Amino acid sequence: MTTDWRRTIETQREGKDQYFAEHPHSPIPPEERDAFDGLEYYPIDDGYRFELPLHRYDEPERVVVGTSTDGEQEYLRWGEFRFTVDGEKVTIQAYKSDPNDERLWVPFRDTTSGEETYGAGRYLDLEEKPHRMGEDTWILDFNEAYSPTCAYSDLYECPLPPMENWLEVPIEAGEKAYR
16 A cells, blocks of 8 residues: 555656656746756655644635735635644644635645755645545645746746745655756
């Protein structure tokens, strides 16, 4: 079972590298694509993969999030995840742009941001797991953390992680900074 999720991540990474190298809509600027030989990632680590309940808010609050181009976007703060990384208790907020969307968006910065990973932060997109025993269970897998499109080109506008998701721990998983 463990190798299944690892293989899925490896396949996703290979597909993303191929898309970035070859697709006309790649966020890699056309003049850089010939030299593009793939993104860098941390090794897949099951210590950064969590199966967690989402602590939903009874009344999701609207949150205005700044963007990389000095704009603003609005989201609903839908709930929070609580977990431990390297002995440190961590809480991270999950958002939705549309209350009817079944997916969650989890933007974050951590102590690797600006050093080993993109300075503005990274994202996770989550899909709900089938319910077991009535739980609201999700897989929060930082091995799938990725940089927003503005990490590759200034032509893109990206929402920035709210300060409440600036983590005081290193998340040494997922995509590293594009150089």
